[in-house]
Amino acid sequence: MNAPIRAVILDLDDTLFDDSACTHAGLRAVAHAHSLSVDPADLFARHAAHIRAIDPLLFSGQLSAHGARVRRFAGLLTELGAAHPDGEAATLTYRAAYRKHWQLLPGAPEVLRDLRAAGLRLAVLTNYVREVQGQKLAHFGLDALVDAVLCVEDVPAAKPDSRAYHAACAALNVTPAQAVMVGDSWQKDVQGALAAGLRAVWVSRAGLPAQDAGVPVVSRLVDLPAALGLVPA
Incomplete structure (x- = not known):
């Protein structure tokens, strides 16, 4: 028993x-800011892959949470062929939309x-x-x-x-x-x-x-x- x-x-x-709803909101904002035409599900999956790749650096203390975001968005935007893959600007855009949709x-x-x-x-x-x-x-x-x-x-x-x-x-x-x-x-x-x-x-x-x-x-x-x-x- x-x-x-x-x-x-x-x-x-x-x-x-x-978290999924907030993440989708943040990614929509980043895609709009960079005039990216990408399927939302594909964008979500690509973003998740960058998180998995960078998380070990975050968890080991080599990157802060903000630094991890900057690196992942620089990599994601570069992968998607964005004209200006500015990870810092994309992080600010993402976080503003992500926080706005917290639920x-x-x-x-x-x-x-x-x-x-x-x-x-x-x-x-x-x-x-x-x-x-x-x-x-x-x-x-x-x-x-x-x-x-x-x-x-x-x-x-x-x-x-x-x-x-x-x-x-x-x-x-x-x-x-x-x-x-x-x-x-x-x-x-x-x-x-x-x-x-x-x-x-x-x-x-x-x-x-x-x-x-x-x-x-x-x-x-x-x-x-x-x-x-x-x-x-």
């Missing part, structure tokens, strides 16, 4: 915070309050830097609704390494068997958590079925308490 759930660990981007996914604060009211300890576990993620959490007051926030600098290794989840469990003073990881990434939030001895709930906004029939799936955060068995489904 499973141990009773004592803690819920949540991803941030595209689990509580609508939580529906129900995020309410669900956190409901989980706390049920007596559960809560943490946010994110694979990005505190300089950025801390601003988001504070802006919406989510930092006051959780017991711990672990960013990439706070763990021995990022998700899906087992040490990331174990660090979050330690911060909440629970065992892995007593914790549930909730997130939108099948690899980082579900597979990694299961391998580390936690349970998991997959946030699939597209409504896709889980690759493992034993993993609960929610397309809306408001359905999370029921998926955890806290209220009738």
Whole structure:
């Protein structure tokens, strides 16, 4: 029999915070500023590839968050054949639009309050830097609704390494068997958590079925308490 759930660990981007929508808004602004005609999905994918390539420099402290943005937009604009691939100007354009469109996914604060009211300890576990993620959490007051926030600098290794989840469990003073990881990434939030001895709930906004029939799936955060068995489904 499973141990009773004592803690819920949540991803941030595209689990509580609508990072995809904000990113699309920022990229639209950059494309417009540089008169680029590019498919939004292709632009999003190219941008994500530049993030993956540069993140190791950011995480190792060789670049600041701003410096990482400047480098990735200089590379992205060069790749797209922009006439003036100014990474600094593109970063300012992107960040202004990204910040303007900051939004939580529906129900995020309410669900956190409901989980706390049920007596559960809560943490946010994110694979990005505190300089950025801390601003988001504070802006919406989510930092006051959780017991711990672990960013990439706070763990021995990022998700899906087992040490990331174990660090979050330690911060909440629970065992892995007593914790549930909730997130939108099948690899980082579900597979990694299961391998580390936690349970998991997959946030699939597209409504896709889980690759493992034993993993609960929610397309809306408001359905999370029921998926955890806290209220009738």
